[in-house]
Amino acid sequence: MKLLEPLDINGMTLVNRIVLPAMVTRLSGEDGLVNADIRDRYVRFARGEPGLIVVEAMSVHGGKSGPLLKISDDGFIAGQAEMVKAMHDEGPSKVAAQIIHFLKIARSGWRQKVGDLGLSEIRAIVRQYAEAAGRVRRAGYDGVELHMAHAYTLSSFLSLQNRRADEYGRSLENRMRMMTETIQAVRAEVGRDFAVGVRFDGEECIKDGYTLCDSREMALRMARLGVNWISISAGGKFEDALHKPGEPLYPYTGYSGDRCMPSTNYPDGANIYLAEGIKQHLNARGFATPVVATGKIRTPELAESILVSGRADLIGMARALLADPDWPLKVRLGQPDRIVRCVYGNVCKALDENFRKVRCVLWPKGALQAPRVEDDQPPVWTYDDAGLTAVETRGRVQLKWNHATDDHAVYGYEILRSADGGPFDHINSVKGVFYVDDDVVGGVSYRYLVRAYDLAGNRTPDSNIATVSLPDLAAAMVP
């Protein structure tokens, strides 16, 4: 399986092709220091053995930012070093730190823009990136990832919305100037033998934003500058963010936020075309810089097919690994059926959006970390029978079933559906024993089954199959 093949990234050897992209946790205090909760979160991720863990964005400048990590002076190194060591002790994952600069925002909705920065401020930010990268190396990280995606400073320079009239704006070359200087300064600081990556938007997904036409040129510049991996995101911009009165703007509340973390309404792998277009462009110009695809890649089958078809070199999964950090380990052990599957309902995103600690809705109530249970004992149906029923009511399908029980705890119920005799697909997971399926059409015969799973991902046997069809309004018209 290509997904489980190692990959060397400038001396940093990943044991597999699975990447945990940086994902905000809001577990830090306002001091920006690593604390026990954050350490536990990342050690838990390390236990699952992804090839690369990118620790959440830490600020290079120490700006006021709520409970986000900082790496803005040497005082932050010790705590980071301790966490990295604990992660390395836990498993084979390589560990990179994502470093970020962001501009000021106010509760009034006002925000500082790239056009407001003077040349000395630009130079200072470039310097801060370089110094922060040096600290990352000294803290024992295996690599550093420069955050140039979403709503933050470097991304805003790359943006097609950057209309600065000087040599830092407007033309594509000028929009890439600060990115170029930052990568050069970071490389000069960390040396040639350290893995430096970039995460940036393959498409801005805003009105008058850039698309692949520009992002493939940006990626080529990064490759030519000797960047060691390029991780592709999308959207996540301030331009279309919704402003809640009294709250600072949160750049994932608009359409571009949807595109950054595609929810249930999107096809699997909705953003793969971006990694694919960028990788094609790099490869055609003789660069083999590894490209990370992200965005609702949930199954080992899809991940593998992306790699085998050459559309990307690495698979990034944030929400899927939040739901089950042991996803890579379970694939390696040949137990993909024990993966606790993300439902892409974006409760984690909503928590972040509301400035609350980020956790997964599938976790046990109140838990701050994914469960970690040694347990081979699957749950059982309480009445030896799932008793699943499916009933059509006014153009929707209502499902009900019986509870299951477990020696530890039932974690949830997976709902699977087959349409017109096709394969059973996982359509959702819930905590309760009731579900309404709105994603149904008349003229199709649906079969449903449910299964309960415990904290370790062990499952009950499949329930009985319940079958239902909606009235077919089109039937009379078929020739």
Add this chain to the structure above:
Amino acid sequence: MKLLEPLDINGMTLVNRIVLPAMVTRLSGEDGLVNADIRDRYVRFARGEPGLIVVEAMSVHGGKSGPLLKISDDGFIAGQAEMVKAMHDEGPSKVAAQIIHFLKIARSGWRQKVGDLGLSEIRAIVRQYAEAAGRVRRAGYDGVELHMAHAYTLSSFLSLQNRRADEYGRSLENRMRMMTETIQAVRAEVGRDFAVGVRFDGEECIKDGYTLCDSREMALRMARLGVNWISISAGGKFEDALHKPGEPLYPYTGYSGDRCMPSTNYPDGANIYLAEGIKQHLNARGFATPVVATGKIRTPELAESILVSGRADLIGMARALLADPDWPLKVRLGQPDRIVRCVYGNVCKALDENFRKVRCVLWPKGALQAPRVEDDQPPVWTYDDAGLTAVETRGRVQLKWNHATDDHAVYGYEILRSADGGPFDHINSVKGVFYVDDDVVGGVSYRYLVRAYDLAGNRTPDSNIATVSLPDLAAAMVP
């Protein structure tokens, strides 16, 4: 060339695979009647010989809507019939009418929503569609296209934002109910032997909007209902429209408007994936209903490749045919070099957005129609020399050249560019003799040439080639 092959659509035989999608002109009066300007516009289109011309949306209900056509009672038939006859007299194009229902909007920004409609209102709208379709047939049209795209009533029922709690909302089946009833009522009215098409969004391109996951099911329903062609658009929604104080909302001002009419920042054929995904789904289920792909398809080469690779059955081009209605004719005559090329600058869109008559910025100043000149005499460079120069200035490239002259009039200057020895691509057209190229990066050798063209598309010889490179900031870093 597959693009020039005929296609039978339920007895309506198109001479080629080129479709002019419905495009607002704002040439009508408030009375909604066909007038001389509208008739001239569509007769001009007919002269260019696209396989199918879809005349701009006309309202089924006669609601107040500014200068848009109406077909809401029999009094509108005569004027329509006269226009259709004039179009048929002009060339071989088949002619369909797009019919539309829209809800009320106010200058305050308020708009009526699908949740506000009672069941009797829904039934009345279905009835209005059917009666309007009957009038379309009686006016001598070859087909009727039901507008179910963008911000209008039928589309708003299909939308994932339709949260009606009754059988007309929320679930996919319920969201499709009004579409289903409308198609059935229209078919019952016009009979089996009349071509009925639908235009709808393959993706809403708004926050929490539907995507291909839903639209392929909608298209399948349409096919099962016996719809004869399906034309795929994207976006164009009220949800992300910008509200200008004192003006009614215009649903193409947000990101979804960009996606509806992709501008210079988008790759060619940016929305082809939607037609492709829908066609695949239909074909896999045994339906051969022709699918129209649209969205910045500008060259005969791209159009042909879409057809040959089976991603769509028909090619829709609105802006390209506005710029040069003779596009199909010039391709048929083997004169693709005489096509006046759309620059996708969306001045036409901006005119519509500002409630002004829609014309093409490339047309002669003040013209209300595309030029129509019999002229084989190409323009010439005034000084026997184009004198093109290209200079880099602060990360941009400035081009200058000499004027050309023509026996009728110079229409504009095409600018072509080659990067690093690649082919010369058309990057823009302008009226003047000066251009700034912002889409440039360091480390690439650019070659430019310009050529003037006249009202018939005849061209001067290519100018001299001007070469320029920007400083390569990355050069020092390449290993």
